[in-house]
Amino acid sequence: MPHQDQDTSLRHRLGRTFRTPIGITALTGCLVVALVAVFGPILLGEQAARVDTDAINQGSSAAHLLGTDQLGRDIAARVVVATRLTLRLTLLAAVIGVGGGLLLGVAPAVVGRRPGRLITATVGVLVAFPGLLFVLFLATIFGVGSTGAVFAVGLAMVPPMARLVQNLTASVAGSDYVAAARILGVGRLRLVVRHLLPNIAEPSVLFAAQATGGILVAFSGLSFLGLGVQPPEYDWGRLLNEQLNRIYVNPAAALAPGAAVVLTGLVFGLLGEALAQAGGRRTPRTPVPAPVQRAAAPVDTDPGDDDTPLVRARDLHVTFPGGRHAVRGISLDIGAGEAVGLVGESGSGKSLSALALADLVPYPGRVDAGTLRFDGRDPRADPHLGTELAMVFQDPMASLNPALRVGRQLAEVAEVHLGASRAQAMARATDRLGAVRIPSPERRARQRPHEYSGGMRQRAVIAMGLMGEPKLVIADEPTTALDVAVQQQVLDLLAEVREESGAALLLISHDLAVVAQVCERVLVMYGGLVVEDLPVAALIGGAAHPYTRALVGAVPTMATDPGTELATIPGRPPEPGEAGPGCPFAPRCERARDRCHDEVPDLTSSGPGHRVACWYPVDAVAVGTPARTTSNGAEATP
Structure with a gap:
């Protein structure tokens, strides 16, 4: 601010x-x-x-x-x-x-x-x-x-x-x-x-x-x-x-x-x-007048689009001082009610991309975009999106004040953004805690965060996001710190919230199994770029980018032989500012050729609802593409 x-x-x-x-x-x-x-x-x-x-x-x-x-x-x-x-x-x-x-x-x-x-x-x-x-x-x-x-x-x-x-x-x-x-x-x-x-x-x-x-x-x-x-x-x-x-x-x-x-x-x-x-947070609240109806900002649409998506980003960049280019010009759409997964290794730019959509990138980060729209408005210029966009972070204690009762913290959202009275806000907070399946919500609303279990705290943060009427829920690694049983409960809850409210969901995770269970479409990020956009149904056998294939291969299934060695990706992801002129995955890719080290591939169509940023997608290589040139000048077939 x-x-x-x-x-x-x-x-x-x-x-x-x-x-x-x-x-x-x-x-x-x-x-x-x-x-x-x-x-x-x-x-x-x-x-x-x-x-x-x-x-x-x-x-x-x-x-x-x-x-x-x-x-x-x-x-x-x-x-x-x-x-x-x-x-x-x-x-x-x-x-x-x-x-x-x-x-x-x-x-x-x-x-x-x-x-x-x-x-x-x-x-x-x-x-x-x-x-x-x-x-x-x-x-x-x-x-x-x-x-x-x-x-x-x-x-x-x-x-x-x-x-x-x-x-x-x-x-x-x-x-x-x-x-x-x-x-x-x-x-x-x-x-x-x-x-x-x-x-x-x-x-x-x-x-x-x-x-x-x-x-x-x-x-x-x-x-x-x-x-x-x-x-x-x-x-x-x-x-x-x-x-x-x-x-x-x-x-x-x-x-x-x-x-x-x-x-x-x-x-x-x-x-x-x-x-x-x-x-501090004890500031007394005065009734907030109803928001004034304002003319909607003009919506940027691409030629040929029949439906305007809820979220549209074109050429989105997030940079930090010192040449740290964390997100390098990604473009994405999220339709109303759609569930989209954003996956990739740590440092790939997933969380910063989501924070940029909500205009929450911390200082001194800078967000630039050719087009950035949420429900037809620019989130960077519209301060009244507090009830239409909800964020669920990995650590719920980062969102909950340990000194305040949970109900009071939830009620603050309704008091500030909806102009509700104290009694009305508390009633809605209790209702939202019940909506996320927290038992005895009246009693739980009077408790502090340390009296909640980890799963209940995560549910309380989801309830905080539902205090308004969100059109988009951004969940950033919401199940990472939870055990398997509680993970399933939180995932089921997110699915229920989406079904009941009609909100779109952007789920950020490094766990492909979690994304496959909840989402309809997957965006794979690497080195600050979206390298593949594909339906969840095509994730297991239809991924075209070598990086996506490597991520899928690193996840064991119930049918995996216990003695099988899981696939690993050699090397490490690039730090912000380290990416060279070519494909960011080229130094770790077994299929890389000279062109991969010199030019960045565009995200192009590879089938219905499927886009990939790779000069030599896996399917194309499988049917016989030019061999990769090795470091000593010889040619090798992948």
Whole structure:
């Protein structure tokens, strides 16, 4: 998503959050505290400093709401005036804590391994040290006074902040896009600013906001002990110290500074909670208006087509920086209600092709196509396809938030995309869980993903895709991590979903047996290209491309002799960017000739519903085609 769209989305979420009770309370509290800090010393500064020997140690009265101190000064005015200094010192300490925590937190991700380990170990030791003792230790080192207290409290916040940032950056630093940035030569400072900090901003801000309340309490505690603010200056902790000995005579005077500390700390806590709602999945939902009917985008059709397919891609490319050409100009059609299998070895471009159809290729990948249409619209320019296209990934836990109940996650789809109320969305989530054969859907909807088995989690992800009315279901290796019995259940479920909803299915797999069971047509990919397109019925005996034949030969059947050695394909698939000028399979193909190494074959018709990209298809070679030229110039018959 573009950075501008992210900013707009964040502003929208913040706006919605600060219209909730928690958001309104936090915003009101912050505004009140800020106004008191700004205007309190201006309006009441003189009254707070005025010494009145005739009103020493008086109790509450109309003239002095909280009474007076040992010099006759108005305590209520002093509590109000102390707000500015208390907040200023608290925020200074928070800046030191947050800044130092960020520096130590991101350092292990950008410095060398040994310095990084040393920093991590040091932070671990400091975190294990009791916080209060650490504050007192630092206060003793920096000396008595407000400056020393600021550094003591601020530095005491550094270790927990650094530990949080280290844990967050450790997961981000292992991401593929960070590795790609390193390979491309991105500098360390730019790597931190552009790739690490933006991805940990929300939890870091939440922690900082809530920790600021703890800093306020710690700073007031130092002043109360006489280690913080010194006379003639005063903050809330100092006022509490001065009036504590009169708590039984004038309790209001002693409790007012403490109440100010507690209430302001609560304001910081509520602010952190509001930021957590705005930044995470807990964002409250407001009714979404019904989508506006828009004119359909023009549909690209090829001459002679009688029916426009649901999905059409022509000359589809997916590229990454550094010349990594993962998908190299494939063309495919998927008809409405059709089940198509996409097979090939790992790295052949199957998943990226499917992600390109859904406009989900991760940054910094780029999708280019002569024609790319889903139901007559360009998915790259139409943001309203969320309910018409469903994706089921290999690992369901990558799609399910372990901290949220399954029903709540499914209901979010209906709330966001369909404008349903919370009750309506939950009812539909329960119905969809029942539709995918999850027993007791009402009870299961209230459970979290870890309470589901692997097969049930996969069913829940399928149910998530069915929260709308999908016209296409893309299933990317949906059975790889499941045992055989559960695999069969998931495959049967996909077939039922397709039959009941009329949705088309694009099944990505390296298991030809799975594809043959579910699909009607098979696309075989190799090296970022579609090398064969054929009906499932022709897969076993009618495949024309040597690669497809090799894949079929590597799959044992019930009739395979236990002593038979399974066929293998020598060599390895090409990495993106490694493909040469000819057929990508030529280096591993026993039937390759000189032409195969020099020219890329087009995907051409080889019979009804059958296309193959091979200069010398298997059937043609079998009836006698020119012999293959070997490396020493001799000719050999395949």
